């Protein structure tokens with residue numbers, strides 16, 4: 001497709017550390033598959049954690065119409081937060097191990113096909129969220145999944161099998177944590193294994209924590225999981241991978257636009273799988289239609 005005004009600027013921000021497919025040369029793939037009558041590409045490598053946010057802000061300020069995160073959900077998060085309140089749209093070349101947002105948006109995991117999607121882009125507006133002012137676009141969580149994000153951040157191993165081994169190890173010693181969750185004017189006091197906040201439906205790797213979550217509906221889906229024994233854990237794992245967590249009897253769901261959580265003990269928390277620290281009080285907010293993305297029609301999103 002040729003534009004009457006010529007190609008627009010597309011900036012590709014690559015995290016060289018992300019993913020397990022390190023042999024793939026993304027610049028070569030961009031050279032082979034990107035339609036240069038549609039886009040004039042610029043390719044930049046990140047140099048450190050957090051760098052992608054600065055690069056994305058700069059690209060948007062310099063007139064890029066499209067800023068493409070090349071990496072996993074951590075890189076997607078960093079690029080996307082840099083694009084909030086700008087005129088640039090987010091593209092994704094999925095190169096992580098989980099790729100939760102890319103999967104929700106129907107973006108092909110094969111990079112040549114993901115590049116083809118950018119050649120004939122359809123733009124969509126999606127909601128974004130924040131946990132204690134840390135933006136997230138896919139999921140955030142407190143409790144066991146917060147702890148896992150912390151332990152995974154310290155581990156040098158990547159990939160699904162390492163992740164599962166780590167989950168099993170930590171599960172043996174983790175106990176549900178006391179907290180008060182305030183949703184829609186109601187206070188729920190309990191011990192919680194996980195309090196998860198879903199903008200998109202999955203954590204990544206097709207593990208669906210909130211299968212019904214709609215990324216354009218203006219609502220957060222909150223998933224509360226209380227005590228989890230060994231037999232429950234197997235059922236929970238099965239429910240996550242088969243989109244049947246809601247019928248497992250182990251999870252309770254609420255929708256809201258703001259939720260607050262208080263806990264007597266500091267709790268680990270994550271945003272899009274990245275460990276954000278510990279806190280005793282949490283405020284989680286949703287900002288409707290606050291980010292423009294290129295996604296696949298017929299996936300879980302409606303076109304603008």
Ligand SMILES: Nc1ncnc2c1ncn2[C@@H]1O[C@H](COP(=O)(O)OP(=O)(O)OP(=O)(O)O)[C@@H](O)[C@H]1O
Pocket residue numbers: 015016017018019020046047048049050051071072073074075076078095096097098099158204273274
């Ligand atoms: N040049 C860099 N050097 C070191 N770390 C970086 C660099 N660029 C980005 N990072 C950090 O790498 C981390 C992991 O990135 P990302 O999530 O994209 O990959 P991943 O962990 O392999 O994928 P997934 O989240 O799907 O498992 C992010 O926290 C990001 O801040």
